């Protein structure tokens with residue numbers, strides 16, 4: 177919180193606001209992926225001031241009654257610019273927002289959707305209440321004034337998995353876990369669009385700060401059974417087949433096997449971080465960085481499984 | 488008066504550094520102070536043979552993994568590990584006797600900082616290596632999870648670990664349950680493991696280590712011992728700053 181005050185002070189003291197406002201433009205460009213369905217594709221990068229946190233895919237479905245929004249992006253500015261870009265596609269009202277999970281790049285645009293019902297899984301709402309403020313402070317540190325005015329706003333409605341009919345679209349809400357404790361995916365039976373959230377990363381190495389590998393693998397097996405036409409991953413380009421799903425499963429299995437072997441061989445975290453990564457995964461952005469982070473997130477559990485009581 | 492002060496300052500700075508300090512390759516404004524605080528008994532050289540492995544960004548500032556490897560220097564007397572910009576810079580002092588000059592553990596980092604190892608060789612020279620670790624910050628001023636959950640006392644001093652008989656050394660890795668409170672969190676005094684000693688069951692001294700507040704909660708440490716008998720069971724004993732004593736044994 178303190179940080180944000182300092183940020184605001186610095187800006188009001190040193191810089192003419194008008195020039196800044198013009199610069200903080202995410203240049204959101206809606207891309208149609210299938211009938212009635214659009215996405216805003218983010219960069220496959222880490223959070224930087226340069227990208228303003230636009231490293232995520234968000235999207236929307238235009239039904240006959242109005243618009244269904246999926247995820248709200250990393251900041252208030254993003255959420256506002258998203259609404260503007262949507263209004264250039266359709267003048268229909270926004271019916272509701274669905275959040276895929278509680279990671280900050282997916283929900284910190286919530287403020288821009290005030291007054292519109294925001295739906296999320298119960299686990300996601302709990303996690304946003306517990307961790308949202310910390311995430312927000314962290315993003316201020318990483319992307320700076322792109323975040324101006326952004327606060328963590330909890331979803332307003334708890335969603336139960338199941339099918340809803342919205343303006344002629346038969347939309348199935350899927351409740352999973354694995355990437356986090358609450359991972360929502362959306363399958364539009366009418367168009368074949370599958371919004372996976374961060375259950376799928378495509379051509380970008382997956383992240384694991386709240387991951388459970390075995391649950392994540394089960395979830396992907398379930399997702400694969402959906403007869404989708406186009407898959408919109410949480411990060412990276414859309415996919416028309418199941419290759420992106422197999423890639424995620426392969427990487428998760430490789431992490432599991434590699435961490436298990438390292439723990440049995442007595443490797444420390446830094447020694448594990450230095451292990452070679454198979455060529456198979458080299459097409460994924462941020463491979464080395466994310467692998468190293470995953471060691472920090474997940475290896476302690478593997479170590480402890482090998483250790484025995486010694487006193 | 489002013490002249491006298493100046494003279495005193497000159498006198499003290501001259502006597503504090505009777506060696507010419509080498510230029511810090513990590514360009515930290517704290518280097519001179521670090522030298523004066525921890526290394527001033529001996530001259531120091533920066534040496535690429537002292538390898539510090541850590542991630543360039545501290546994903547979890549409460550648990551930054553590090554490996555120090557000075558095996559290219561041969562026999563060493565002492566290894567001091569510190570982070571220039573930590574509110575408590577000193578992290579550990581390792582004294583390998585029958586052990587490789589290598590160790591791994593996790594520590595807390597408060598902000599972006601050089602993390603260094605200074606290795607004292609028999610000729611009385613500190614060989615210094617290190618790297619910058621960036622961090623979003625806060626590792627030293629956050630209460631330990633055991634404190635937040637409130638159950639740390641139930642597990643205090645429990646040790647879990649394993650010994651591996653590798654070709655070049657007997658590796659021991661273990662976890663000790665301990666909150667390792669830095670004393671920088673309001674209302675929670677410093678409470679940390681101060682010293683651990685290692686010997687074989689036959690009484691052969693292997694190594695000892697002094698730990699300081701920045702070591703992570705429930706520390707996980709890795710050592711490579713070189714006992715005469717590779718089948719040795721290795722004993723650990725130690726104590727924290729409140730007088731709690733710890734013992735453990737690791738069988739190959």
Ligand SMILES: [Zn+2]
Pocket residue numbers: 277279355374383410
């Ligand atoms: Zn995520």
